[in-house]
Amino acid sequence: xxxxxxxxxxxxxxxxxxxxxxxxxxxxxxxxxxxxxxxxxxxxxxxxxxxxxxxxxxxxxxxxxxxxxxxxxxxxxxxxxxxxxxxxxxxxxxxxxxxxxxxxxxxxxxxxxxxxxxxxxxxxxxxxxxxxxxxxxxxxxxxxxxxxxxxxxxxxxxxxxxxxxxxxxxxxxxxxxxxxxxxxxxxxxxxxxxxxxxxxxxxxxxxxxxxxxxxxxxxxxxxxxxxxxxxxxxxxxxxxxxxxxxxxxxxxxxxxxxxxxxxxxxxxxxxxxxxxxxxxxxxxxxxxxxxxxxxxxxxxxxxxxxxxxxxxxxxxxxxxxxxxxxxxxxxxxxxxxxxxxxxxxxxxxxxxxxxxxxxxxxxxxxxxxxxxxxxxxxxxxxxxxxx
Ligand SMILES: *Cc1c(COP(=O)(O)O)cnc(C)c1O
Numbered sequence: 001x002x003x004x005x006x007x008x009x010x011x012x013x014x015x016x017x018x019x020x021x022x023x024x025x026x027x028x029x030x031x032x033x034x035x036x037x038x039x040x041x042x043x044x045x046x047x048x049x050x051x052x053x054x055x056x057x058x059x060x061x062x063x064x065x066x067x068x069x070x071x072x073x074x075x076x077x078x079x080x081x082x083x084x085x086x087x088x089x090x091x092x093x094x095x096x097x098x099x100x101x102x103x104x105x106x107x108x109x110x111x112x113x114x115x116x117x118x119x120x121x122x123x124x125x126x127x128x129x130x131x132x133x134x135x136x137x138x139x140x141x142x143x144x145x146x147x148x149x150x151x152x153x154x155x156x157x158x159x160x161x162x163x164x165x166x167x168x169x170x171x172x173x174x175x176x177x178x179x180x181x182x183x184x185x186x187x188x189x190x191x192x193x194x195x196x197x198x199x200x201x202x203x204x205x206x207x208x209x210x211x212x213x214x215x216x217x218x219x220x221x222x223x224x225x226x227x228x229x230x231x232x233x234x235x236x237x238x239x240x241x242x243x244x245x246x247x248x249x250x251x252x253x254x255x256x257x258x259x260x261x262x263x264x265x266x267x268x269x270x271x272x273x274x275x276x277x278x279x280x281x282x283x284x285x286x287x288x289x290x291x292x293x294x295x296x297x298x299x300x301x302x303x304x305x306x307x308x309x310x311x312x313x314x315x316x317x318x319x320x321x322x323x324x325x326x327x328x329x330x331x332x333x334x335x336x337x338x339x340x341x342x343x344x345x346x347x348x349x350x351x352x353x354x355x356x357x358x359x360x361x362x363x364x365x366x367x368x369x370x371x372x373x374x375x376x377x378x379x380x381x382x383x384x385x386x387x
Pocket of ligand 1: 080081082083085106108109149153178180181199200201202203212213214
């Protein structure tokens with residue numbers, strides 16, 4: 001079966017009542033017939049569920065679908081994207097190891113790397129998304145993992161997955177990719193050689209702004225280490241959230257196709273607007289890494305970003321002038337969302353640090369929703385008039 005069919009048809013959770021849609025398994029633990037069955041389960045001699053911190057049928061269904069969509073061997077679902085990222089570091093890196101990452105990564109991931117990994121004796125350094133030629137020189141004898149996001153947030157730089165994966169292979173490193181922005185129906189890092197893929201399921205995978213969740217998929221032996229870490233430390237995905245997310249995956253492919261279609265339309269319509277100094281969208285030929293994007297992605301995704309000629313003040317005016325688009329700290333929703341990184345998510349950075357990752361003072365990020373594209377564009381146009 002095609003992975004898209006699997007995302008609709010995999011049903012690991014059954015009650016025996018002939019239900020069509022997956023039931024929800026709101027239970028913290030599972031029963032055994034006798035002492036021997038319980039002993040065997042605890043000895044890992046069976047796949048029986050024991051306790052929902054370890055496994056749960058609904059969580060397994062969501063995980064199995066993600067494994068199929070990403071073309072992975074195994075997976076483990078977590079309570080949020082950040083717990084997935086954190087578990088992928090803590091289960092696989094130890095004192096004295098070095099993590100190589102990119103300066104364009106999600107803010108909380110940056111905090112984990114910079115503030116917490118050094119407490120455990122784990123070294124890190126950053127390379128630039130725009131300077132792939134400098135990556136090889138940044139690898140150290142103790143480098144263990146390369147961690148990247150592509151497209152990057154919010155700058156929409158594209159990192160060449162084939163190239164980084166060749167580098168990881170050469171030095172026997174784990175390539176760990178946050179695939180949150182693209183989703184597996186648009187880009188499959190494992191096909192290009194990544195060993196691990198992490199997700200915030202909170203974004204496009206849910207797609208309707210309802211629940212937090214995360215998932216890690218990849219090579220069986222790496223996932224086993226991550227599973228053991230999570231089983232002991234407790235960042236399990238709740239059965240309710242797993243049920244919501246599993247239903248969401250049934251429509252992921254059609255949703256992402258429309259998000260991308262709307263986004264491309266908006267990107268083309270705004271590209272030469274007089275109030276905009278530059279606009280970035282991976283599938284516009286003007287994007288600096290257009291050729292890499294079209295090679296490794298099925299479409300340009302649902303995020304468009306542009307810089308207002310009026311800078312910081314214009315960014316605030318733009319947000320204040322929107323009538324329909326939501327001002328909220330999320331992305332990947334049916335509802336279009338606008339954000340202004342320089343005054344919010346990236347306000348703590350110095351101007352120099354911001355510019356190093358292409359976050360200009362007037363940068364606006366639009367998470368393009370599923371409303372009629374004319375309504376989204378109409379709202380953006382009228383707000384630009386006021387800037
Ligand atoms: C939101 C996000 C995360 C963190 O996910 P949460 O579910 O909010 O914990 C990680 N990476 C990227 C790229 C994100 O956008």
